[in-house]
Amino acid sequence: MVASTHWLATAVGMSMLERGGNAFDAAVATGFVLQVVEPHLNGPGGEVPMLVHPAGADEPIVVAGQGPAPASATIEHFTDLGLDLVPGTGHLAACVPGAFDAWLTVLDRFGTLALADVVAPAISYARNGYPVLPSIARTIGAVEQLFTDHWPTSAAVYLPDGRVPVPGARLRNPVLADTYERLVAASAGRERPAGIAAARDAFSRGFVAEAIDAFVRRPAMDTSGTAHAGLLTADDLAAWRVPLERPVTFEFGDYRLAKTGAWGQGPVLLQQLALLAGFDLADTGPADPQLVHLVVEAAKLAFADREAHYGDVPDVPVDALLSAPYNDERRRLIGTEASGELRPGSPVDRRPRLPRAFTARGGQPGVGEPTLEPAVDSRGATRGDTCHLDVVDRHGNLVSATPSGGWLQSSPVVPSLGFGLGTRAQMFWLEPGLPNSLAPGKRPRTTLSPSLAMRGERPYLSFGTPGGDQQDQWQLQFFLFHAVFGLNLQEAIDAPTWHTTHFPSSFYPRDAHPREVVAEQRLGHEVIGELERRGHLVTVADGWSLGRLSAVSRGGDGFLRAAANPRGAQGYAAGR
Incomplete structure (x- = not known):
């Protein structure tokens, strides 16, 4: 059984089970397709916490696919920029991308199929296109001016022919397809574990990390109303591997x-x-x-x-x-x-402490109007910010995964990769001494x-x-x-x-x-x-x-x- 937030992703997951793969193979394939067909809800630059329960194991395992803040991400850096909150969009809010390493860790540790097999459907949808959901069209429409004025690399992907795609139209991302193919190519000609490891290195220590490092050095507009360069580096990506934890x-x-x-x-x-x-x-x-x-x-x-x-x-x-x-x-x-x-x-x-940035304003925003609405508003607007998938197979393996981040509306596309970065660092507080205060190498308290x-x-x-x-x-x-x-x-x-x-x-x-x-x-x-x-x-x-x-x-x-x-x-x- 496969259940997910998009019918194409569910169908791909089932296809992996039909060809003899297990729940973990199906989950990975489903996750990669979600990166393509729900780009307003997740992407390769985002994150994916998971709970997996291999059949026969005593308890589930947490695959903690939430990357940490960059090594240079200090509270002082943000306050020196005149910020009292981490912006909700742009380069400054980027943490280390966690999704790719998390998916490949699951494939390596628990799966059975080759990387090329589980990524092939995502490559096909990225290269040949998929039907635009009404929610994708609405999201792109909401940020059309931002793309046109400030994020031309995003406009190149999501405003084909210079226009917002209509619901049901075919949307392609051939640059993302190229990126997936280069990652798969890194695994070619090797035994399965070595091939997966080579693809992980190509992402975190190879061409993906290098492209991200170069791109975030260029300032980009964010919700503060000012263009800022980012803090994420290739060294940050190289230093991180997804941890497996007890629940x-x-x-x-x-x-x-x-x-x-x-x-x-x-x-x-x-x-x-x-x-x-x-x-x-x-x-x-x-x-x-x-x-x-x-x-x-x-x-x-x-x-x-x-x-x-x-x-x-x-x-x-x-x-x-x-x-x-x-x-x-x-x-x-x-x-x-x-x-x-x-x-x-x-x-x-233990005496509780609430953030002064929140209590001082009586629980209301203490900043000016952002240049871009958040991807999710707290009142429950149906735009969403995330995907979800669940898989169970005949052996009794179970997977629950919540991919998110790297939203098309929150971070500009890295032009040589076809995807943007996550903005999960917006969940940190810029006040020292809180459990969720920003610090280098620390994970934001994700939702x-x-x-x-x-x-x-x-x-x-x-x-x-x-x-x-x-x-x-x-x-x-x-x-x-x-x-x-x-x-x-x-x-x-x-x-x-x-x-x-x-x-x-x-x-x-x-x-x-x-x-x-x-x-x-x-x-x-x-x-x-x-x-x-x-x-x-x-x-x-x-x-x-x-x-x-x-x-x-x-x-x-x-x-x-x-x-x-x-x-x-x-x-x-x-x-x-």
Whole structure:
């Protein structure tokens, strides 16, 4: 079974399974196609955290495909430029690209097929073209002037004949196809492991790294309204290899959920479950205002802890944050009315610190209007910023991966490569002493958050969604709908959903909307009215607009199952 956010990527993943490949081969092929057909949501210059569970392994493995900040990325460099936030676009926000090394690590360690086989479909779509999604056309239209005035290398790729492509038109990227072919060529004539290693070197120590190094030395316009040169160097790429890590896990009923470490926001889903474990959720239902209220208030507390305690530092008190005594105490803060405060706790007597750049402005933007809107706004606009894919095979291997970054709208195309860089460094704070403060070689506290669940001792379910700060809200609801209320995978994805924007956004300009709940209209007038009576400020979204979840499972009955999101009419699940 393969499920992803684009039907072409899902079909390619299935083709790898049909030819005898395993789930890891299928995931890698799916991931490379997503880089081509969803360039507004991810690309080769971006990142991809993953959870993989090889059949027979004791626990999942985190493939931590989030690259770190450059060696010269200091707070002082940014403040000397007069910046109080890392820009949301352009060269300054680039971290080391993590996606290519992560995908090739999975292929090398767990896959069976040759690199040429899994990359061939992406090369074909890049060279021969693919149909433009309406969301791609809208995104390019929003940045057309930026491309024309400031980013000519992007205009050359995404404004063919000088015009915004219309939905359904064929869009090609032959330079990207050339890049993929050069990477594959580096592996030719070698044994499989040596060939994959040679391709990784061609990216991080060869022609790709050299092209990136040269290009970011040239200033490019960003959201500050000023053109800046970048900090990323070929040495930064050469020094990094994707780490494999143990997951953070949490027991909830019959399930054990696995997430990335607190260098990302992954444990925040587990914290929400720890808070909700003290309520009798079975007496509610998927569209019950009591459930919505409890889930929103638990999210406010868990995400406040994320803001105060999470980051790529060695002393995040994860065990304490997930412990029963701590969450028993925190749970008492949830009342019958909506809270308007941001209330981080003090695990192991650790005093919480919120960023001054956020608190000084009362949770509102402290900068001028950006020259380019962020790729995702915190209110849940359907443009998205990310992809997701899930794969399960007949052997019981499971993969959950959330590719993102390198968006066409956020970083100019490197002309000799056909892709732009990521801008994940915008998630750092430029204030010393915070867990998520910028520092050389440090990973930003990413929102990318794949999920994998075991039932008993067996790997059972992988799932995830695009959506920035909303990822671990929408995924929580999907899991509750399935695990507590018994909805099947597709029903759990289709159910009306919601999220809160109460806490600081991870994206430039780091805004917040206290008490706000964004809810799909299908939640119903009575439920929305009850939420408003409890003090929630409800923004009603289109009935099918929030979340782009996909999921696959392998049940105790031996059956494989999959589901994909109908919102946007492009997600797809397939299997046999």
